[in-house]
Amino acid sequence: MHELTRQQAQNIVDKMMQDIPYNINIMDRTGIIIGSGNKGRVGTLHYGAAEAIKQQKIVEITEDEEFVKKGINLPIELNGTIVGVVGISGEVNETWPFGNLVKTTVILLIEQSIALEKENLKSHLKHEFFNLITHSDTNYTKELADQALIYGIQLTKPSQIIYAEFPGEIAEDFIKNIPSFKSSIHSLYLVVQEADKLEALLERIRRQYPDAYLSVSKWNDTISEGYIQTKAALRVLKGVYFNERTIFYAKCEFFADMSKLLKNDTRAERLAHLLEKNDELTKTLQVYLNCNLNANKSAQLLMIHRNTLHYRLTKIHSITGKDPHNILELVELIFMLIHRI
Template sequence: MYELTHRQAQNIVDKMMKDIPYNINIMDKAGIIIGSGNKKRIGTLHPGAVAAIKQKKIVEIKKDENFVKKGINLPIELNGFIVGVIGISGEVKETSPFGKLVKSAVILLIEQSVALEKENLEKNLKQKFFNLITESGTAYTKELMDQALTYGIQLNKPCQIVYAEFSTEIAEGTIKNFPFFKTSNHSLCMVIQEPNKVETLQKQIRNNFPDTFISISKINDKISDGFSQTKSAMRVLKGVFFNKKVISYAECEFIAGLSELQRNDAKVEHLAHLLEKNDELIKTLQVYLNCNLNINETASQLIIHRNTLNYRLNRIYKMTGKNPKNILELVELIFMLINRIK
């Protein structure tokens, strides 16, 4: 049975008393005042409410008595149960017309609150399920497989994961026709088990959100493997490339795998910290890599003189101790670019 809280009751009272010129009390299912225009009465027993609960009908009090003020008391019924009572203080003839109006408004607000609680519960269950299936050690039990079916996923069937990071906060209805999970307010993880549907999903996202970063896993038996691959690929995408929006794990598997081994390496973290706030040098390094270390092409892409480019590359060398023109040291700088992305 639903239970009114003090906070809900007081919010309702505050809203209703802006339009109704009488004091309003809301009592719980035991007749205790939990919301009132007169804050001193909160926590006290309301005899009129007790009578309304006991009799299961409207109780009118036509004159003030000890501990009882005249007014009208209406039981709040939800799904066949009395969850509380609304009391409006004042002359019965004057307060009666407001009784049904206030009661209807209160029931509507309660129903909205119940619906919101149900929605939040479902979101929490979905999030717990997602956390389970993205943990590498999770076994696919029958219970988990049955739960997966409610989200349109067959855990005994291979899948691909599409992970997307959006530039703005995303709503629940952002993705249609594909099982999805919110990993943050700006990111989604989608599970694809139908052949040739990855491109369809990718187009759907790109058409509606052109600035979105997308990474795509290989086909795997376990969702956790695919999710891990997309996260690694996303770090490569955002770390190494300056104008690319989509990447598949298959095209960066080697460097993504090596970078994962370097993720907690203190030396790599130190390098990342050295260039952390220097966007100009980071972009210069990214373009240099994407131009296959071609000085002329890199300078052209950056719209700078080649002497300026060489000056920037030397600055990177001085700041990090790693020479971008030395292939072995450049590899360390690549790991730095990737692992600065969290």
């Protein structure tokens, strides 16, 4: 049985009493006051409400008595069950119209809360399901396969995962007919099981959200493998590329896999820390890599003189101890960029 909270009841009372010139009380299903214009009465028994609950009907009190004040007390019914009472103090003929107004407001709020609870439960179950299928130790049982069908996923069919990270809040179902699961208010995973839909889907997201980061896995027999691949590829995208927003795991597989192995490597962490607050040198290194170590193109893209580029690369060498012109040491610098994400 759903019940109003004291905060909800008091909010209704405070709001309604801005326009209604009478004291309002809202009681729970036992007759205890949970919201009142007279806050000192909250937590006490309202005898008029108790009588309305007992008789299961509206109770009018025409005269003030020792424990009750004149007014009207209207039971709040939901699905045939009394869940509370609205009481308005004053002359009965004057409080009647306001009683129905407050009662309707309370019922609407309760129904809204119930709908929200159902939606939250549905979202929680969906989140728990996604956590389960993205865990590498999960076995695809028939029961799990049947549950997956509810979300439009065939666990026996290969899939490709897209991880999308948006600059702002995103709705979980903004892409229709594609299973999607929110991982935060601004990111979600999409499960693609039809190859001919991938390009159109990526294009649609890119057109609608040009600043979104997109990471795409390979085709895999398990969703968990694709989930891991998108996370690893995203680290490469954010670490190495300065102006790209989409990456395919298949195009960066070596570095993506190595980044997972080096995730807790203290050497890479120390290197990453050295350039952590120097955005200019970090971007210079990213551009240099993206231009395939072409100094002229790098300087042009950075809009600096070639000598300035040489100075910056030398400074990177000086700070990190790794020479960007040395291929082996450059690989270490690449992992440094990835590790900083």
